[in-house]
Amino acid sequence: MAAFKNIKLLFVPLRIFLNKTPSSLQLNLYRFKYNEAYSVKSVLLDHPVGSDVVVKGWVKSIRKQKRTTFMHISDGGVEQIQVVIPSSACDEDCCFNSAVEISGKVVVSPKCNQPVEIQGEKIKVVGKLDLQSFPFGPRKYYPPEYVRQQIHLRPKTNTYSAILRLSSLISNALQTTLIQDNFVSVFTPILTSNDCEGAGEVFLIRPSSNEMCREMGGNRKPEESYFNKKVYLTVSGQLHLEAIAGGISKVFTMGPTFRSENSRSRRHLAEFRMLEAEIAFCNDLQPILSTIESLVKQSAKIILELGSLDLVTVGNYYNENLEESLNELLKFSFATISYREAMELLLKNRDSFKTPPRDGADLGSEHELFLVNHMGGPTFLVDWPANIKPFYMRTSDDAHSLVSCVDLLVPGVGELCGGSLRENRYDILKSRLQALNLEESLNWYLDLRKFGGSPTGGFGMGVERLIAYLLRIPNVKDIVPFPRTPHNCPM
Structure with missing residues (x-):
């Protein structure tokens, strides 16, 4: 931890980057001028040595000497470039993290880890910067709790x-992996009249006027005035995906999903992204498990190949x-x-937990x-x-007390992903909806089984939790640009 510097000079050796960048990006990206x-x-x-260039960005470090000023400029990418300029030509307002526009020539750099610099x-x-009140200083470490308090400024730090x-x-990577596996990307509504999970953790919406x-x-209630019924922010797009499937x-x-849980833990947010997929003609869990594992590993491969400096x-x-x-x-x-095997293991080690496991109950994060x-x-x-x-999970044919479902558990996070086969037997699903008083509101969901529906299965994966797992970030609030939690909705 002590070795970390908030301002870290990062360079991209030419041959290393070229070896890791797809040729299509090399052809189309580098000549882009904005x-x-x-x-x-x-x-x-x-850009060849001797060419005239203009760059715009932020000063990530600056060292002023009597005759010459050295600075490193970033425009928001991982790369920084050194600029050497006569001190007499350096604006007196130029300081750490000020926004600048620099004109000069590309010259060979004497540093072995950077091919060129700008004279x-x-x-x-x-964009001037008030250095006295700016909450971050150069080459200083700030704990995540402090950085989180400067939510509107933390993109200026190298780490964030x-x-x-x-x-x-x-x-x-998630989207590309699915598209390459012949999945079609669709949009499901943010506003919905159903609570897919049935837990009541929904945000009710209504006009503010x-x-x-x-x-x-x-004479209707205010929350029913606009749509003639209660409507919520979505907790899942799964039921709509089943219709499209x-x-x-x-x-x-x-897309964004919303949960009104009264939790301020390091794993929970009121608003987060969920990757959800649905597969038709799915009769067992194996295609779901294979797809989930592929998504996690492909994401790891991509950031190893293209994000190595940021990973450091x-x-x-x-x-x-x-x-x-x-x-x-x-x-x-x-x-x-299986859940049964897991529960036997947990019960054998019940003294290891603050809250002992209970057979037949859900699992806690510990x-x-x-x-x-x-x-x-x-x-x-x-x-x-x-x-x-x-209610939507299919019971196993040989054991109606069990459902064909899966949770993916990963180190440091716990539950990352949940999926299941969907109950496609019309009579069984109908009786469940009747027992929950949902038959009228989800009559359309029953229709999916009545009109040429196939067996389906799918899953949902918390995107921020995946990022937390891959990058070993303890708190998802340090991933989302503007985290929303109970009693906390800044900006």
């Missing part, structure tokens, strides 16, 4: 900007060797155990983490008791 300025990456990789000729400060770039790579509620609703056999969505930055901050842990993940074959550590890595937990799982 607003009369070139990206730092393009200057490092694509600055003119500098313009386009690295987390954002790696998060983008992971999000793209009482006048509009009276005008539209008449009635005509397209593989579909997925990745984040790993230094959290005192983790991320490259080593990701390579170990790629070698590990995910284990599988139980999940114990199981993962015992199994040595990511573990699929299958065949759960039906009475603690949602």
Whole structure:
């Protein structure tokens, strides 16, 4: 931890980057010019010595001497480039983290870890910075709790900007992996009239204008005035995905979901992203397990290939060797155990827990983490008791007390992903909905079984939890740009 510096000079050796970057990006990205300025990456990789360039970015370090000023500039990418400029030409307002525009020539760098630098000729400060009140200083370590309090400014730190770039790579890897496996990307609604999980952890919505509620609703309750019924922020797009899977056999969505849990733990947020997928003609759990494992490992591969420098930055901050842990993940074959086997193991070790496990009950995070550590890595937990799982899960043909479902447990996080086969037997599903007084509101869901529906199965994966697992970040609030939790909704 002590070795970490908040401001870390990061360079990209030309041959290393070229070896790891797809040729399509090399052809289309480096020559991109925006607003009369070139990206730092393009200057490092694509501009010959002697060419005139303009770059715009933020000063990540600055060292002023009598005749010469040295600074490193970042435009938001992992790359930084050194600028050498006469001190007489350096704007007096130029300081750490100020926004600048620099004109100069590309010259050979005397440093072996950077091929070129910019011999600055003119500098313009386009965004002044009050260094006295700025909450971050150069080359200083700040704990996550402090950085979290400066939520609107933390993208200026090297660590958090690295987390954002790696998060983008992971999000793209998830979608690319599914699309390459013939999944179709769709959008499911944020506003919905159903509580998919049935836990009541929903946010009820209504117009803020009482006048509009009276005008539209008449004698109805305000929360029913706009849509003629209660409508919520979605907790899951699964039921809608099942409808789409009635005509397209593989579909997925990745969007915001909302849970009104009264929890401020390091794993929970009121708003987060969920990757959800649905597979038609799915009769057993194996395609679901295979898809989940592929998504996790492909995400790890991508950030190893394209995010190596950012991995160093984040790993230094959290005192983790991320490259080593990701390579170990790629070698590990995910284990599988049943709920019954897991419960027997937990009960044998009941004295190890603050809250002892109860047979037939859900698992707590300490139980999940114990199981993962015992199994040595990511573990699929299958065949759960039906009475603690949602109505839509299919009961096993040979044991109606169990449902064909899976939770993926991973180190440091616990539950990352949950999935199941869906109950496609019309009469059984109808009786469940009747018992829950949901038959009227989910009559359309029954229709999916009546009109040419196939067996389906699917899963949902918390994107922020996946990022937390891969990057060994203890708290998901340090991943989401603007975390929303109980009693906390800044900006």
